[in-house]
Amino acid sequence: MRVRRGRQDPIPHLQPRRGAPAHQDVRPGLTGVPMSEISKRTFLATGLAAGAATLPLGVMAAEPGRKLGYAILGLGYYATQIIMPRFAECEHSRLVALVSGTPEKLKTFGEQYGIPESHRYSYETFDRIVDNPDVDIVYVITPNSLHRTFTERAAKAGKHVMCEKPMATSAADCQAMIAACKKAGRKLMIGYRSRFQAHNIEAIKLVREGALGPVRTVVTDHGFTIGDPKQWRLNKALSGGGSLMDIGIYSLNAARYLTGEEPVAVNAMESTDRSDIRFKEVEDIINFQLLFPSGATANCVSAYSANCNRYRVTGPKGWVEIDPATSYRGQSMRVQLGGPPAPREPAPQPKNQFSAQLDHLSECILTNQEPIVGGEEGLKDLRLIEAIYRAAREGRTIRL
Amino acid sequence: MRVRRGRQDPIPHLQPRRGAPAHQDVRPGLTGVPMSEISKRTFLATGLAAGAATLPLGVMAAEPGRKLGYAILGLGYYATQIIMPRFAECEHSRLVALVSGTPEKLKTFGEQYGIPESHRYSYETFDRIVDNPDVDIVYVITPNSLHRTFTERAAKAGKHVMCEKPMATSAADCQAMIAACKKAGRKLMIGYRSRFQAHNIEAIKLVREGALGPVRTVVTDHGFTIGDPKQWRLNKALSGGGSLMDIGIYSLNAARYLTGEEPVAVNAMESTDRSDIRFKEVEDIINFQLLFPSGATANCVSAYSANCNRYRVTGPKGWVEIDPATSYRGQSMRVQLGGPPAPREPAPQPKNQFSAQLDHLSECILTNQEPIVGGEEGLKDLRLIEAIYRAAREGRTIRL
Numbered sequence: 062m063r064v065r066r067g068r069q070d071p072i073p074h075l076q077p078r079r080g081a082p083a084h085q086d087v088r089p090g091l092t093g094v095p096m097s098e099i100s101k102r103t104f105l106a107t108g109l110a111a112g113a114a115t116l117p118l119g120v121m122a123a124e125p126g127r128k129l130g131y132a133i134l135g136l137g138y139y140a141t142q143i144i145m146p147r148f149a150e151c152e153h154s155r156l157v158a159l160v161s162g163t164p165e166k167l168k169t170f171g172e173q174y175g176i177p178e179s180h181r182y183s184y185e186t187f188d189r190i191v192d193n194p195d196v197d198i199v200y201v202i203t204p205n206s207l208h209r210t211f212t213e214r215a216a217k218a219g220k221h222v223m224c225e226k227p228m229a230t231s232a233a234d235c236q237a238m239i240a241a242c243k244k245a246g247r248k249l250m251i252g253y254r255s256r257f258q259a260h261n262i263e264a265i266k267l268v269r270e271g272a273l274g275p276v277r278t279v280v281t282d283h284g285f286t287i288g289d290p291k292q293w294r295l296n297k298a299l300s301g302g303g304s305l306m307d308i309g310i311y312s313l314n315a316a317r318y319l320t321g322e323e324p325v326a327v328n329a330m331e332s333t334d335r336s337d338i339r340f341k342e343v344e345d346i347i348n349f350q351l352l353f354p355s356g357a358t359a360n361c362v363s364a365y366s367a368n369c370n371r372y373r374v375t376g377p378k379g380w381v382e383i384d385p386a387t388s389y390r391g392q393s394m395r396v397q398l399g400g401p402p403a404p405r406e407p408a409p410q411p412k413n414q415f416s417a418q419l420d421h422l423s424e425c426i427l428t429n430q431e432p433i434v435g436g437e438e439g440l441k442d443l444r445l446i447e448a449i450y451r452a453a454r455e456g457r458t459i460r461l
Numbered sequence: 462m463r464v465r466r467g468r469q470d471p472i473p474h475l476q477p478r479r480g481a482p483a484h485q486d487v488r489p490g491l492t493g494v495p496m497s498e499i500s501k502r503t504f505l506a507t508g509l510a511a512g513a514a515t516l517p518l519g520v521m522a523a524e525p526g527r528k529l530g531y532a533i534l535g536l537g538y539y540a541t542q543i544i545m546p547r548f549a550e551c552e553h554s555r556l557v558a559l560v561s562g563t564p565e566k567l568k569t570f571g572e573q574y575g576i577p578e579s580h581r582y583s584y585e586t587f588d589r590i591v592d593n594p595d596v597d598i599v600y601v602i603t604p605n606s607l608h609r610t611f612t613e614r615a616a617k618a619g620k621h622v623m624c625e626k627p628m629a630t631s632a633a634d635c636q637a638m639i640a641a642c643k644k645a646g647r648k649l650m651i652g653y654r655s656r657f658q659a660h661n662i663e664a665i666k667l668v669r670e671g672a673l674g675p676v677r678t679v680v681t682d683h684g685f686t687i688g689d690p691k692q693w694r695l696n697k698a699l700s701g702g703g704s705l706m707d708i709g710i711y712s713l714n715a716a717r718y719l720t721g722e723e724p725v726a727v728n729a730m731e732s733t734d735r736s737d738i739r740f741k742e743v744e745d746i747i748n749f750q751l752l753f754p755s756g757a758t759a760n761c762v763s764a765y766s767a768n769c770n771r772y773r774v775t776g777p778k779g780w781v782e783i784d785p786a787t788s789y790r791g792q793s794m795r796v797q798l799g800g801p802p803a804p805r806e807p808a809p810q811p812k813n814q815f816s817a818q819l820d821h822l823s824e825c826i827l828t829n830q831e832p833i834v835g836g837e838e839g840l841k842d843l844r845l846i847e848a849i850y851r852a853a854r855e856g857r858t859i860r861l
Contacts (some may be wrong), residue, residue, distance in 0.1 A: 078754065100762065119731075133821045167650040191837060260816040277732075277764060277767040278682065278762050278767050278769070280682055280760070280762060282678065282771075282775075284677075284695055284775075285677070286777045321843060326730065326856075328728045328730050328750065329728075330726065330728050330750045330752055330858070332677075332756045332757070332758045333756075334756055340532055346756075346758055347760050348678070348760050350728065350730045350748055350750060350760075351733060352730055356732045356734055356746075357732070358746055358748050358762075360680070360682075360733045360750075360760040360761070360762055361760070362678050362758075364775075366677045367678050367775040367776065367777065367780075368774075368775065368779070368782070368797075369680075369775055371676070373682075375682075375684075375764075375768065376766075376767065377766055377767065379768070380767075380768070380769070397850070449827070456857055456858035457785060457856055457858065458856035458857065460856075
C-alpha cells in the first residue's frame with residue numbers, strides 16, 4: 062500500500078510523484094517570478110473574472126505545460142458530453158480517472174478517454190483513490206444532495222475538489238464541505254463556469270469600470286421547460302429543490318457577480334402547479350428580488366416551465382445585456398451607452414469557459430492561490446437560496 | 462345663453478349642433494348595421510386590443526367622417542408635442558378647444574391650431590365650457606393630482622372625459638371620478654395608448670391565441686433617468702408618487718393586458734437615495750412582482766434612474782418581446798417559437814397609437830360602447846399601485 066499523503070502538506074502536488082511525467086515533478090516557480098512575467102492569460106482568467114479592482118494582484122502563473130490530474134465523479138450528460146471533451150484544450154489539467162455507479166459507463170468512457178481500469182472507480186471503491194497519485198482533483202458532478210458526501214470523501218482521500226453548483230442542498234452542508242477541505246488542506250472550487258466566459262467577463266469589466274454609472278437594476282431570467290418527470294432534478298431528496306437549485310441559481314449568482322455586492326434583502330414569489338406530475342416535490346417558478354447595499358436592485362426569474370437565459374444590467378449611463386448569457390455556447394452581447402443599442406464582441410479569452418474553469422483550479426493549486434469561486438462563494442448562494450425559499454414561504458421580505 | 466345639454470341624454474352628440482358641418486348632424490347608424498359591415502379597422506382597434514376572446518363583439522362602426530370635438534386641458538409637452546399634432550390623422554376626432562393656466566400657451570397653440578379665442582379657457586373660466594357645443598370631450602393632461610378635479614368639472618359641464626394615466630393619485634379618487642362621469646351620463650377613458658399600438662396589439666394577440674402556451678412569466682422594465690429636480694413629477698403633492706405613478710405603471714398595465722388577468726398577490730422592493738435632491742419626496746426605484754390566478758407571474762421594474770422600456774412574455778412554447786415596448790415610436794418586436802429568436806413585423810394598424818386612442822373614445826361615444834380602457838381600468842391600476850407601495854413599505858406580500 063502506498064503511503065498516504067500527509068494532510069499537513071499544503072501543496073502536495075509539489076512533491077515528486079511516482080509515474081508522473083518528469084515535467085510534473087518540477088516545482089513551479091512560486092517565488093521569484095517577476096510581476097512582468099505574470100501572463101495576461103492568467104490575469105484575465107482570474108483577476109478580471111472576479112473584478113480586478115477587488116482581487117489581490119498576486120496571482121502567479123503556473124508553469125506552462127504542468128498538468129494536474131482530474132477524476133470525474135458522476136458520468137451523466139454534463140460530465141461526459143460537456144466537461145470531459147474540454148480537457149483537450151486544457152493547459153494545466155488532464156483527465157486521469159473516472160468514478161461512476163454504472164459499470165457500463167466506466168467501460169465506455171474509460172475506453173473512449175484511455176483511462177485504464179486501475180483508474181476507474183465505483184462509488185464503493187472510490188475511497189481507494191487515496192492511493193492514486195495521478196489524481197490531484199476530484200470533480201463532483203452528481204445530483205445535488207450527494208455533493209457533500211463525495212466532497213468530504215475526496216478531501217479525506219487527500220484530493221482537491223471541484224464541485225458543481227449548487228454546492229449543496231443547504232448552507233449547513235456547504236459549511237461542512239468547507240471545513241472538510243480545510244481540515245484536509247485541500248482546495249475547494251465550485252463550478253461557476255460563467256465566471257470564465259468571455260461575455261460575462263466583459264460585462265463584469267464594463268460594470269466595474271463604471272461605464273454604466275452606479276448599477277441600478279439587474280434583470281436576469283433563467284429557466285427551461287423541464288421534461289421527464291422521473292429525472293433526479295424533480296426528486297427533492299436528490300435535488301434539494303426545484304428550478305432555483307438548478308437554473309435560478311444562475312440568476313442569483315449573476316446578480317452577485319455583476320454588482321460585486323452581497324444582497325441585504327430578499328423577496329420571492331413562487332408559482333407551482335402541484336397537480337403537474339413534474340412538480341409534486343419541487344417548485345416550478347420562484348422569482349425573486351434582491352436589494353444591494355449600494356441601492357442596486359435585481360429582479361430575477363427562476364423557472365422550470367419557461368425557456369430564458371439572459372441578463373441586463375442598467376445604470377444611469379446605459380446598459381449591458383447578454384442573451385443567452387450563461388449557456389454552454391452562443392452568448393450574444395449588446396451594449397447601450399448614449400447611442401442606440403449595439404452588438405459588442407467581448408475581448409477574446411484564450412480558453413473556453415469549461416477549459417478555463419478546469420485550469421483555474423489547477424493553476425490555483427500549482428500557485429497556491431484561492432479560486433475566485435471557492436467554497437465560500439457556493440455557501441453565499443446557498444444562504445441566499447434558503448432566504449429566497451423562506452421569503453416565498455413566509456410572504457415577507459427577508460433582511461440579511 | 463345656450464341651452465345646456467340634459468344630463469339624461471346618453472348620446473348628446475346625436476343631436477344636431479349649431480355650426481357643426483352637416484354630415485356631423487346625421488345620426489350614425491347605431492342599429493341596423495349588418496355585422497358584415499363592421500369595419501376590420503374598428504374591430505382591430507377595439508376587439509383585438511382588448512383581447513378579442515374577452516370582448517363583446519357588438520362594437521359598431523361609427524359613421525365615416527363624423528368627428529367629435531376635443532378640448533385639451535393642460536398644455537405641457539405631451540399635450541402640445543405628442544397629442545395635438547395627431548388629430549390630423551383622426552377620423553372621428555378634431556381639436557376644438559384649449560384649456561391652460563398660461564395665457565401665452567393659449568395664444569401660441571390657439572393660433573397654431575386655429576382655435577378661436579372663444580374656445581380658449583383658463584382653469585378659472587373652464588367651467589364655461591358647458592356652453593360650448595363644439596366640445597364633446599375634455600382630455601385631461603395635467604399633473605396627476607389634478608386629474609380628479611378636472612374630470613369632475615368636465616363631467617359636470619356635460620363633457621365626456623379622456624384622462625391621462627395614472628388616472629389619479631389614489632383609488633378613492635378614481636372611484637369619485639367614475640361616479641362623477643356616471644352621474645353626468647358621460648364616458649370616461651384613460652389614456653392607455655399602448656392598447657392601440659400595433660406591436661402591443663400583436664403581442665396580446667399572440668398570447669391570447671396560445672402561441673406561447675400558458676403564460677408563465679412577464680418580465681417588463683420601465684424607467685428613465687429623470688432630470689430637473691424642480692419638475693412636478695418629483696413633487697409628491699402634484700404627482701402622488703415617483704417612478705411607479707409615472708413610468709412603472711406601464712410595467713403594471715402591460716403585465717395585466719398581456720396576461721389578461723388580475724393579480725392576486727403583490728411583492729415590492731424600493732430603492733431610493735433620499736440624499737439625491739430629486740428624490741426628497743418620491744421614490745426612485747420600486748420593483749414589483751405579481752402573481753396571477755392562472756399561475757402566470759410578472760417581474761416588473763419601475764425606475765427614475767435607469768432607462769428601460771420593454772417586456773417579454775414567456776410560456777412553455779416560446780416568447781414574444783417588444784423593446785422598446787411602450788415608447789412614442791420605434792417599437793421593435795422579436796418572437797421565439799421553436800427556432801431561434803426572429804424579428805416580427807406586426808399586422809399594420811390603420812392609425813398610429815395616438816390617433817387610434819383619440820378616435821376610440823369618439824367611436825365609443827358615437828356608437829354608445831364602453832372604452833376598452835375606461836375608468837375601471839384606471840382604478841384597477843391605482844388599487845394595485847397602492848398595494849405595491851404597501852408591500853414595499855410593510856415588507857410583505859399583499860394578497861388581493
